[in-house]
Amino acid sequence: MEDRQDRGKCIIEQNQAQDNNSEGQAAVLKAEMSKNDESSPQVLEHKEKATDEGETTEETLQPEAGVKEELCQSVPDLQKNLISGTGLFGYVGIEAVLDQIKSKTVKAGFEFNLMVVGQSGLGKSTLVNTLFKSKVSRKSCMPSCEESIFKTVKLRTISHVIEEKGVRMKLTVTDTPGFGDQINNNDCWEPIVKYVNQQYEQYLKEELHVNRKRPIPDSRVHCCIYFLPATGHRLRPIDTEFMKRLGAIVSIVPVIAKADTLTIAEREDFKERIRQDMAANGISVYPQKGNDEDPEECLLNEQIRKSIPFAVVGTDKEHQVNGNKVLGRKTNWGIIEVENVAHCEFANLRDLLIRSHLQDLKDVTHNVHYENYRVGRLNESNINFSSELGLPAWMLENGHNDKSKP
Ligand code: GDP
Ligand code: MG
Numbered sequence: 001m002e003d004r005q006d007r008g009k010c011i012i013e014q015n016q017a018q019d020n021n022s023e024g025q026a027a028v029l030k031a032e033m034s035k036n037d038e039s040s041p042q043v044l045e046h047k048e049k050a051t052d053e054g055e056t057t058e059e060t061l062q063p064e065a066g067v068k069e070e071l072c073q074s075v076p077d078l079q080k081n082l083i084s085g086t087g088l089f090g091y092v093g094i095e096a097v098l099d100q101i102k103s104k105t106v107k108a109g110f111e112f113n114l115m116v117v118g119q120s121g122l123g124k125s126t127l128v129n130t131l132f133k134s135k136v137s138r139k140s141c142m143p144s145c146e147e148s149i150f151k152t153v154k155l156r157t158i159s160h161v162i163e164e165k166g167v168r169m170k171l172t173v174t175d176t177p178g179f180g181d182q183i184n185n186n187d188c189w190e191p192i193v194k195y196v197n198q199q200y201e202q203y204l205k206e207e208l209h210v211n212r213k214r215p216i217p218d219s220r221v222h223c224c225i226y227f228l229p230a231t232g233h234r235l236r237p238i239d240t241e242f243m244k245r246l247g248a249i250v251s252i253v254p255v256i257a258k259a260d261t262l263t264i265a266e267r268e269d270f271k272e273r274i275r276q277d278m279a280a281n282g283i284s285v286y287p288q289k290g291n292d293e294d295p296e297e298c299l300l301n302e303q304i305r306k307s308i309p310f311a312v313v314g315t316d317k318e319h320q321v322n323g324n325k326v327l328g329r330k331t332n333w334g335i336i337e338v339e340n341v342a343h344c345e346f347a348n349l350r351d352l353l354i355r356s357h358l359q360d361l362k363d364v365t366h367n368v369h370y371e372n373y374r375v376g377r378l379n380e381s382n383i384n385f386s387s388e389l390g391l392p393a394w395m396l397e398n399g400h401n402d403k404s405k406p
Helices: 002-018 024-035 061-074 076-084 096-108 124-131 145-150 190-208 237-247 264-280 295-307 346-356 358-380 382-389 393-399
Strands: 042-047 110-117 156-164 167-175 223-228 252-256 318-321 324-331 334-337
Touching: 110 124, 110 190, 110 358, 124 167, 124 223, 124 346, 190 237, 190 358, 223 237, 237 252, 252 264, 252 346, 295 346, 318 334, 346 358
Parallel strands: 110 167, 110 223, 223 252
Antiparallel strands: 042 156, 156 167, 318 324, 324 334
């Protein structure tokens, strides 16, 4: 009995010490990153192919902790018993599960697959480097004469492991050099659509195997940043076509590249026109209205939707401003500070992609885009699949395993 009490106390102490450390994957990352804005993440290794995923959820745990807190506040005597673990409602230690989840998640690490699309020279590689404060994306070099003549859209994937404050993230960046660079850009989005679908197909095949890998290697594109040139006009036909087609299968975040070339007023007008064009063409970009889970999330996402597309500036150079080192672009008339919200909206983009919506982007990819692909694919080819895998056709109907059927 004494032994059990001691153990209860021990858990309480442990929990008090770790108080705020139990928010699930995205929040862990958010907390870890926001604790130290200045410290650059470290690139530990990088390779050419993507691998594993570690996903956990903790939805049902928070209300439990809330109930305990309420009881403690409303009944002071009970509070004593709860803490000592002797009363009828003695402390069980359920909330320690949160620490277990955290430690497992940190051990497994995070994974994020990002795609960047836009014409050459719009600053894609520079922006990815600015986002992760390191050389994660290769800078474009001038194509040779032959390459520039015969160039088509080629996809290039590079993986890196970044570590910040003990949290590891495997970042996979897929670049699409050659997109929109031809004289005839008809169907230049096709290799990209094909690539996105191929990743879903690979995941689906692995999921359907009897002896499947655990965790299933996840190379699905979690987010596609689409770079719009800062023309100050409207969406071009290629932008409309790309976003229409890709917006249906992947989460797109459009950005205005090299926004330092527009004045603030031009930028606002351009953004407004882009929003109008997107609405007129039925283009849906991330975060989609239908996917908001609660009023709080809806409020936050509504603000994001109002300021999309983000007008961003990228750089990989640091400069001294008022004695502080800042990421910026030096011009003859001053320094454009990349992370200063008065100068550009890079910070908004970084917050969306890394600090607030990283886990949501992964969830939307799995629950919405992959799910659509899975259902469509299984419906369309259940006969092929069943013969390939030796499964009866009814198991694959509508993508569900309805075990009640004979
Ligand atoms: P990519 O071909 O789209 O990957 O473009 P890069 O990242 O290689 O950048 C092409 C050129 O644009 C480089 O000289 C960058 O220094 C420059 N650049 C990148 N971002 C910006 C920006 O936000 N503003 C301006 N003015 N130039 C930029
Ligand atoms: Mg590049």
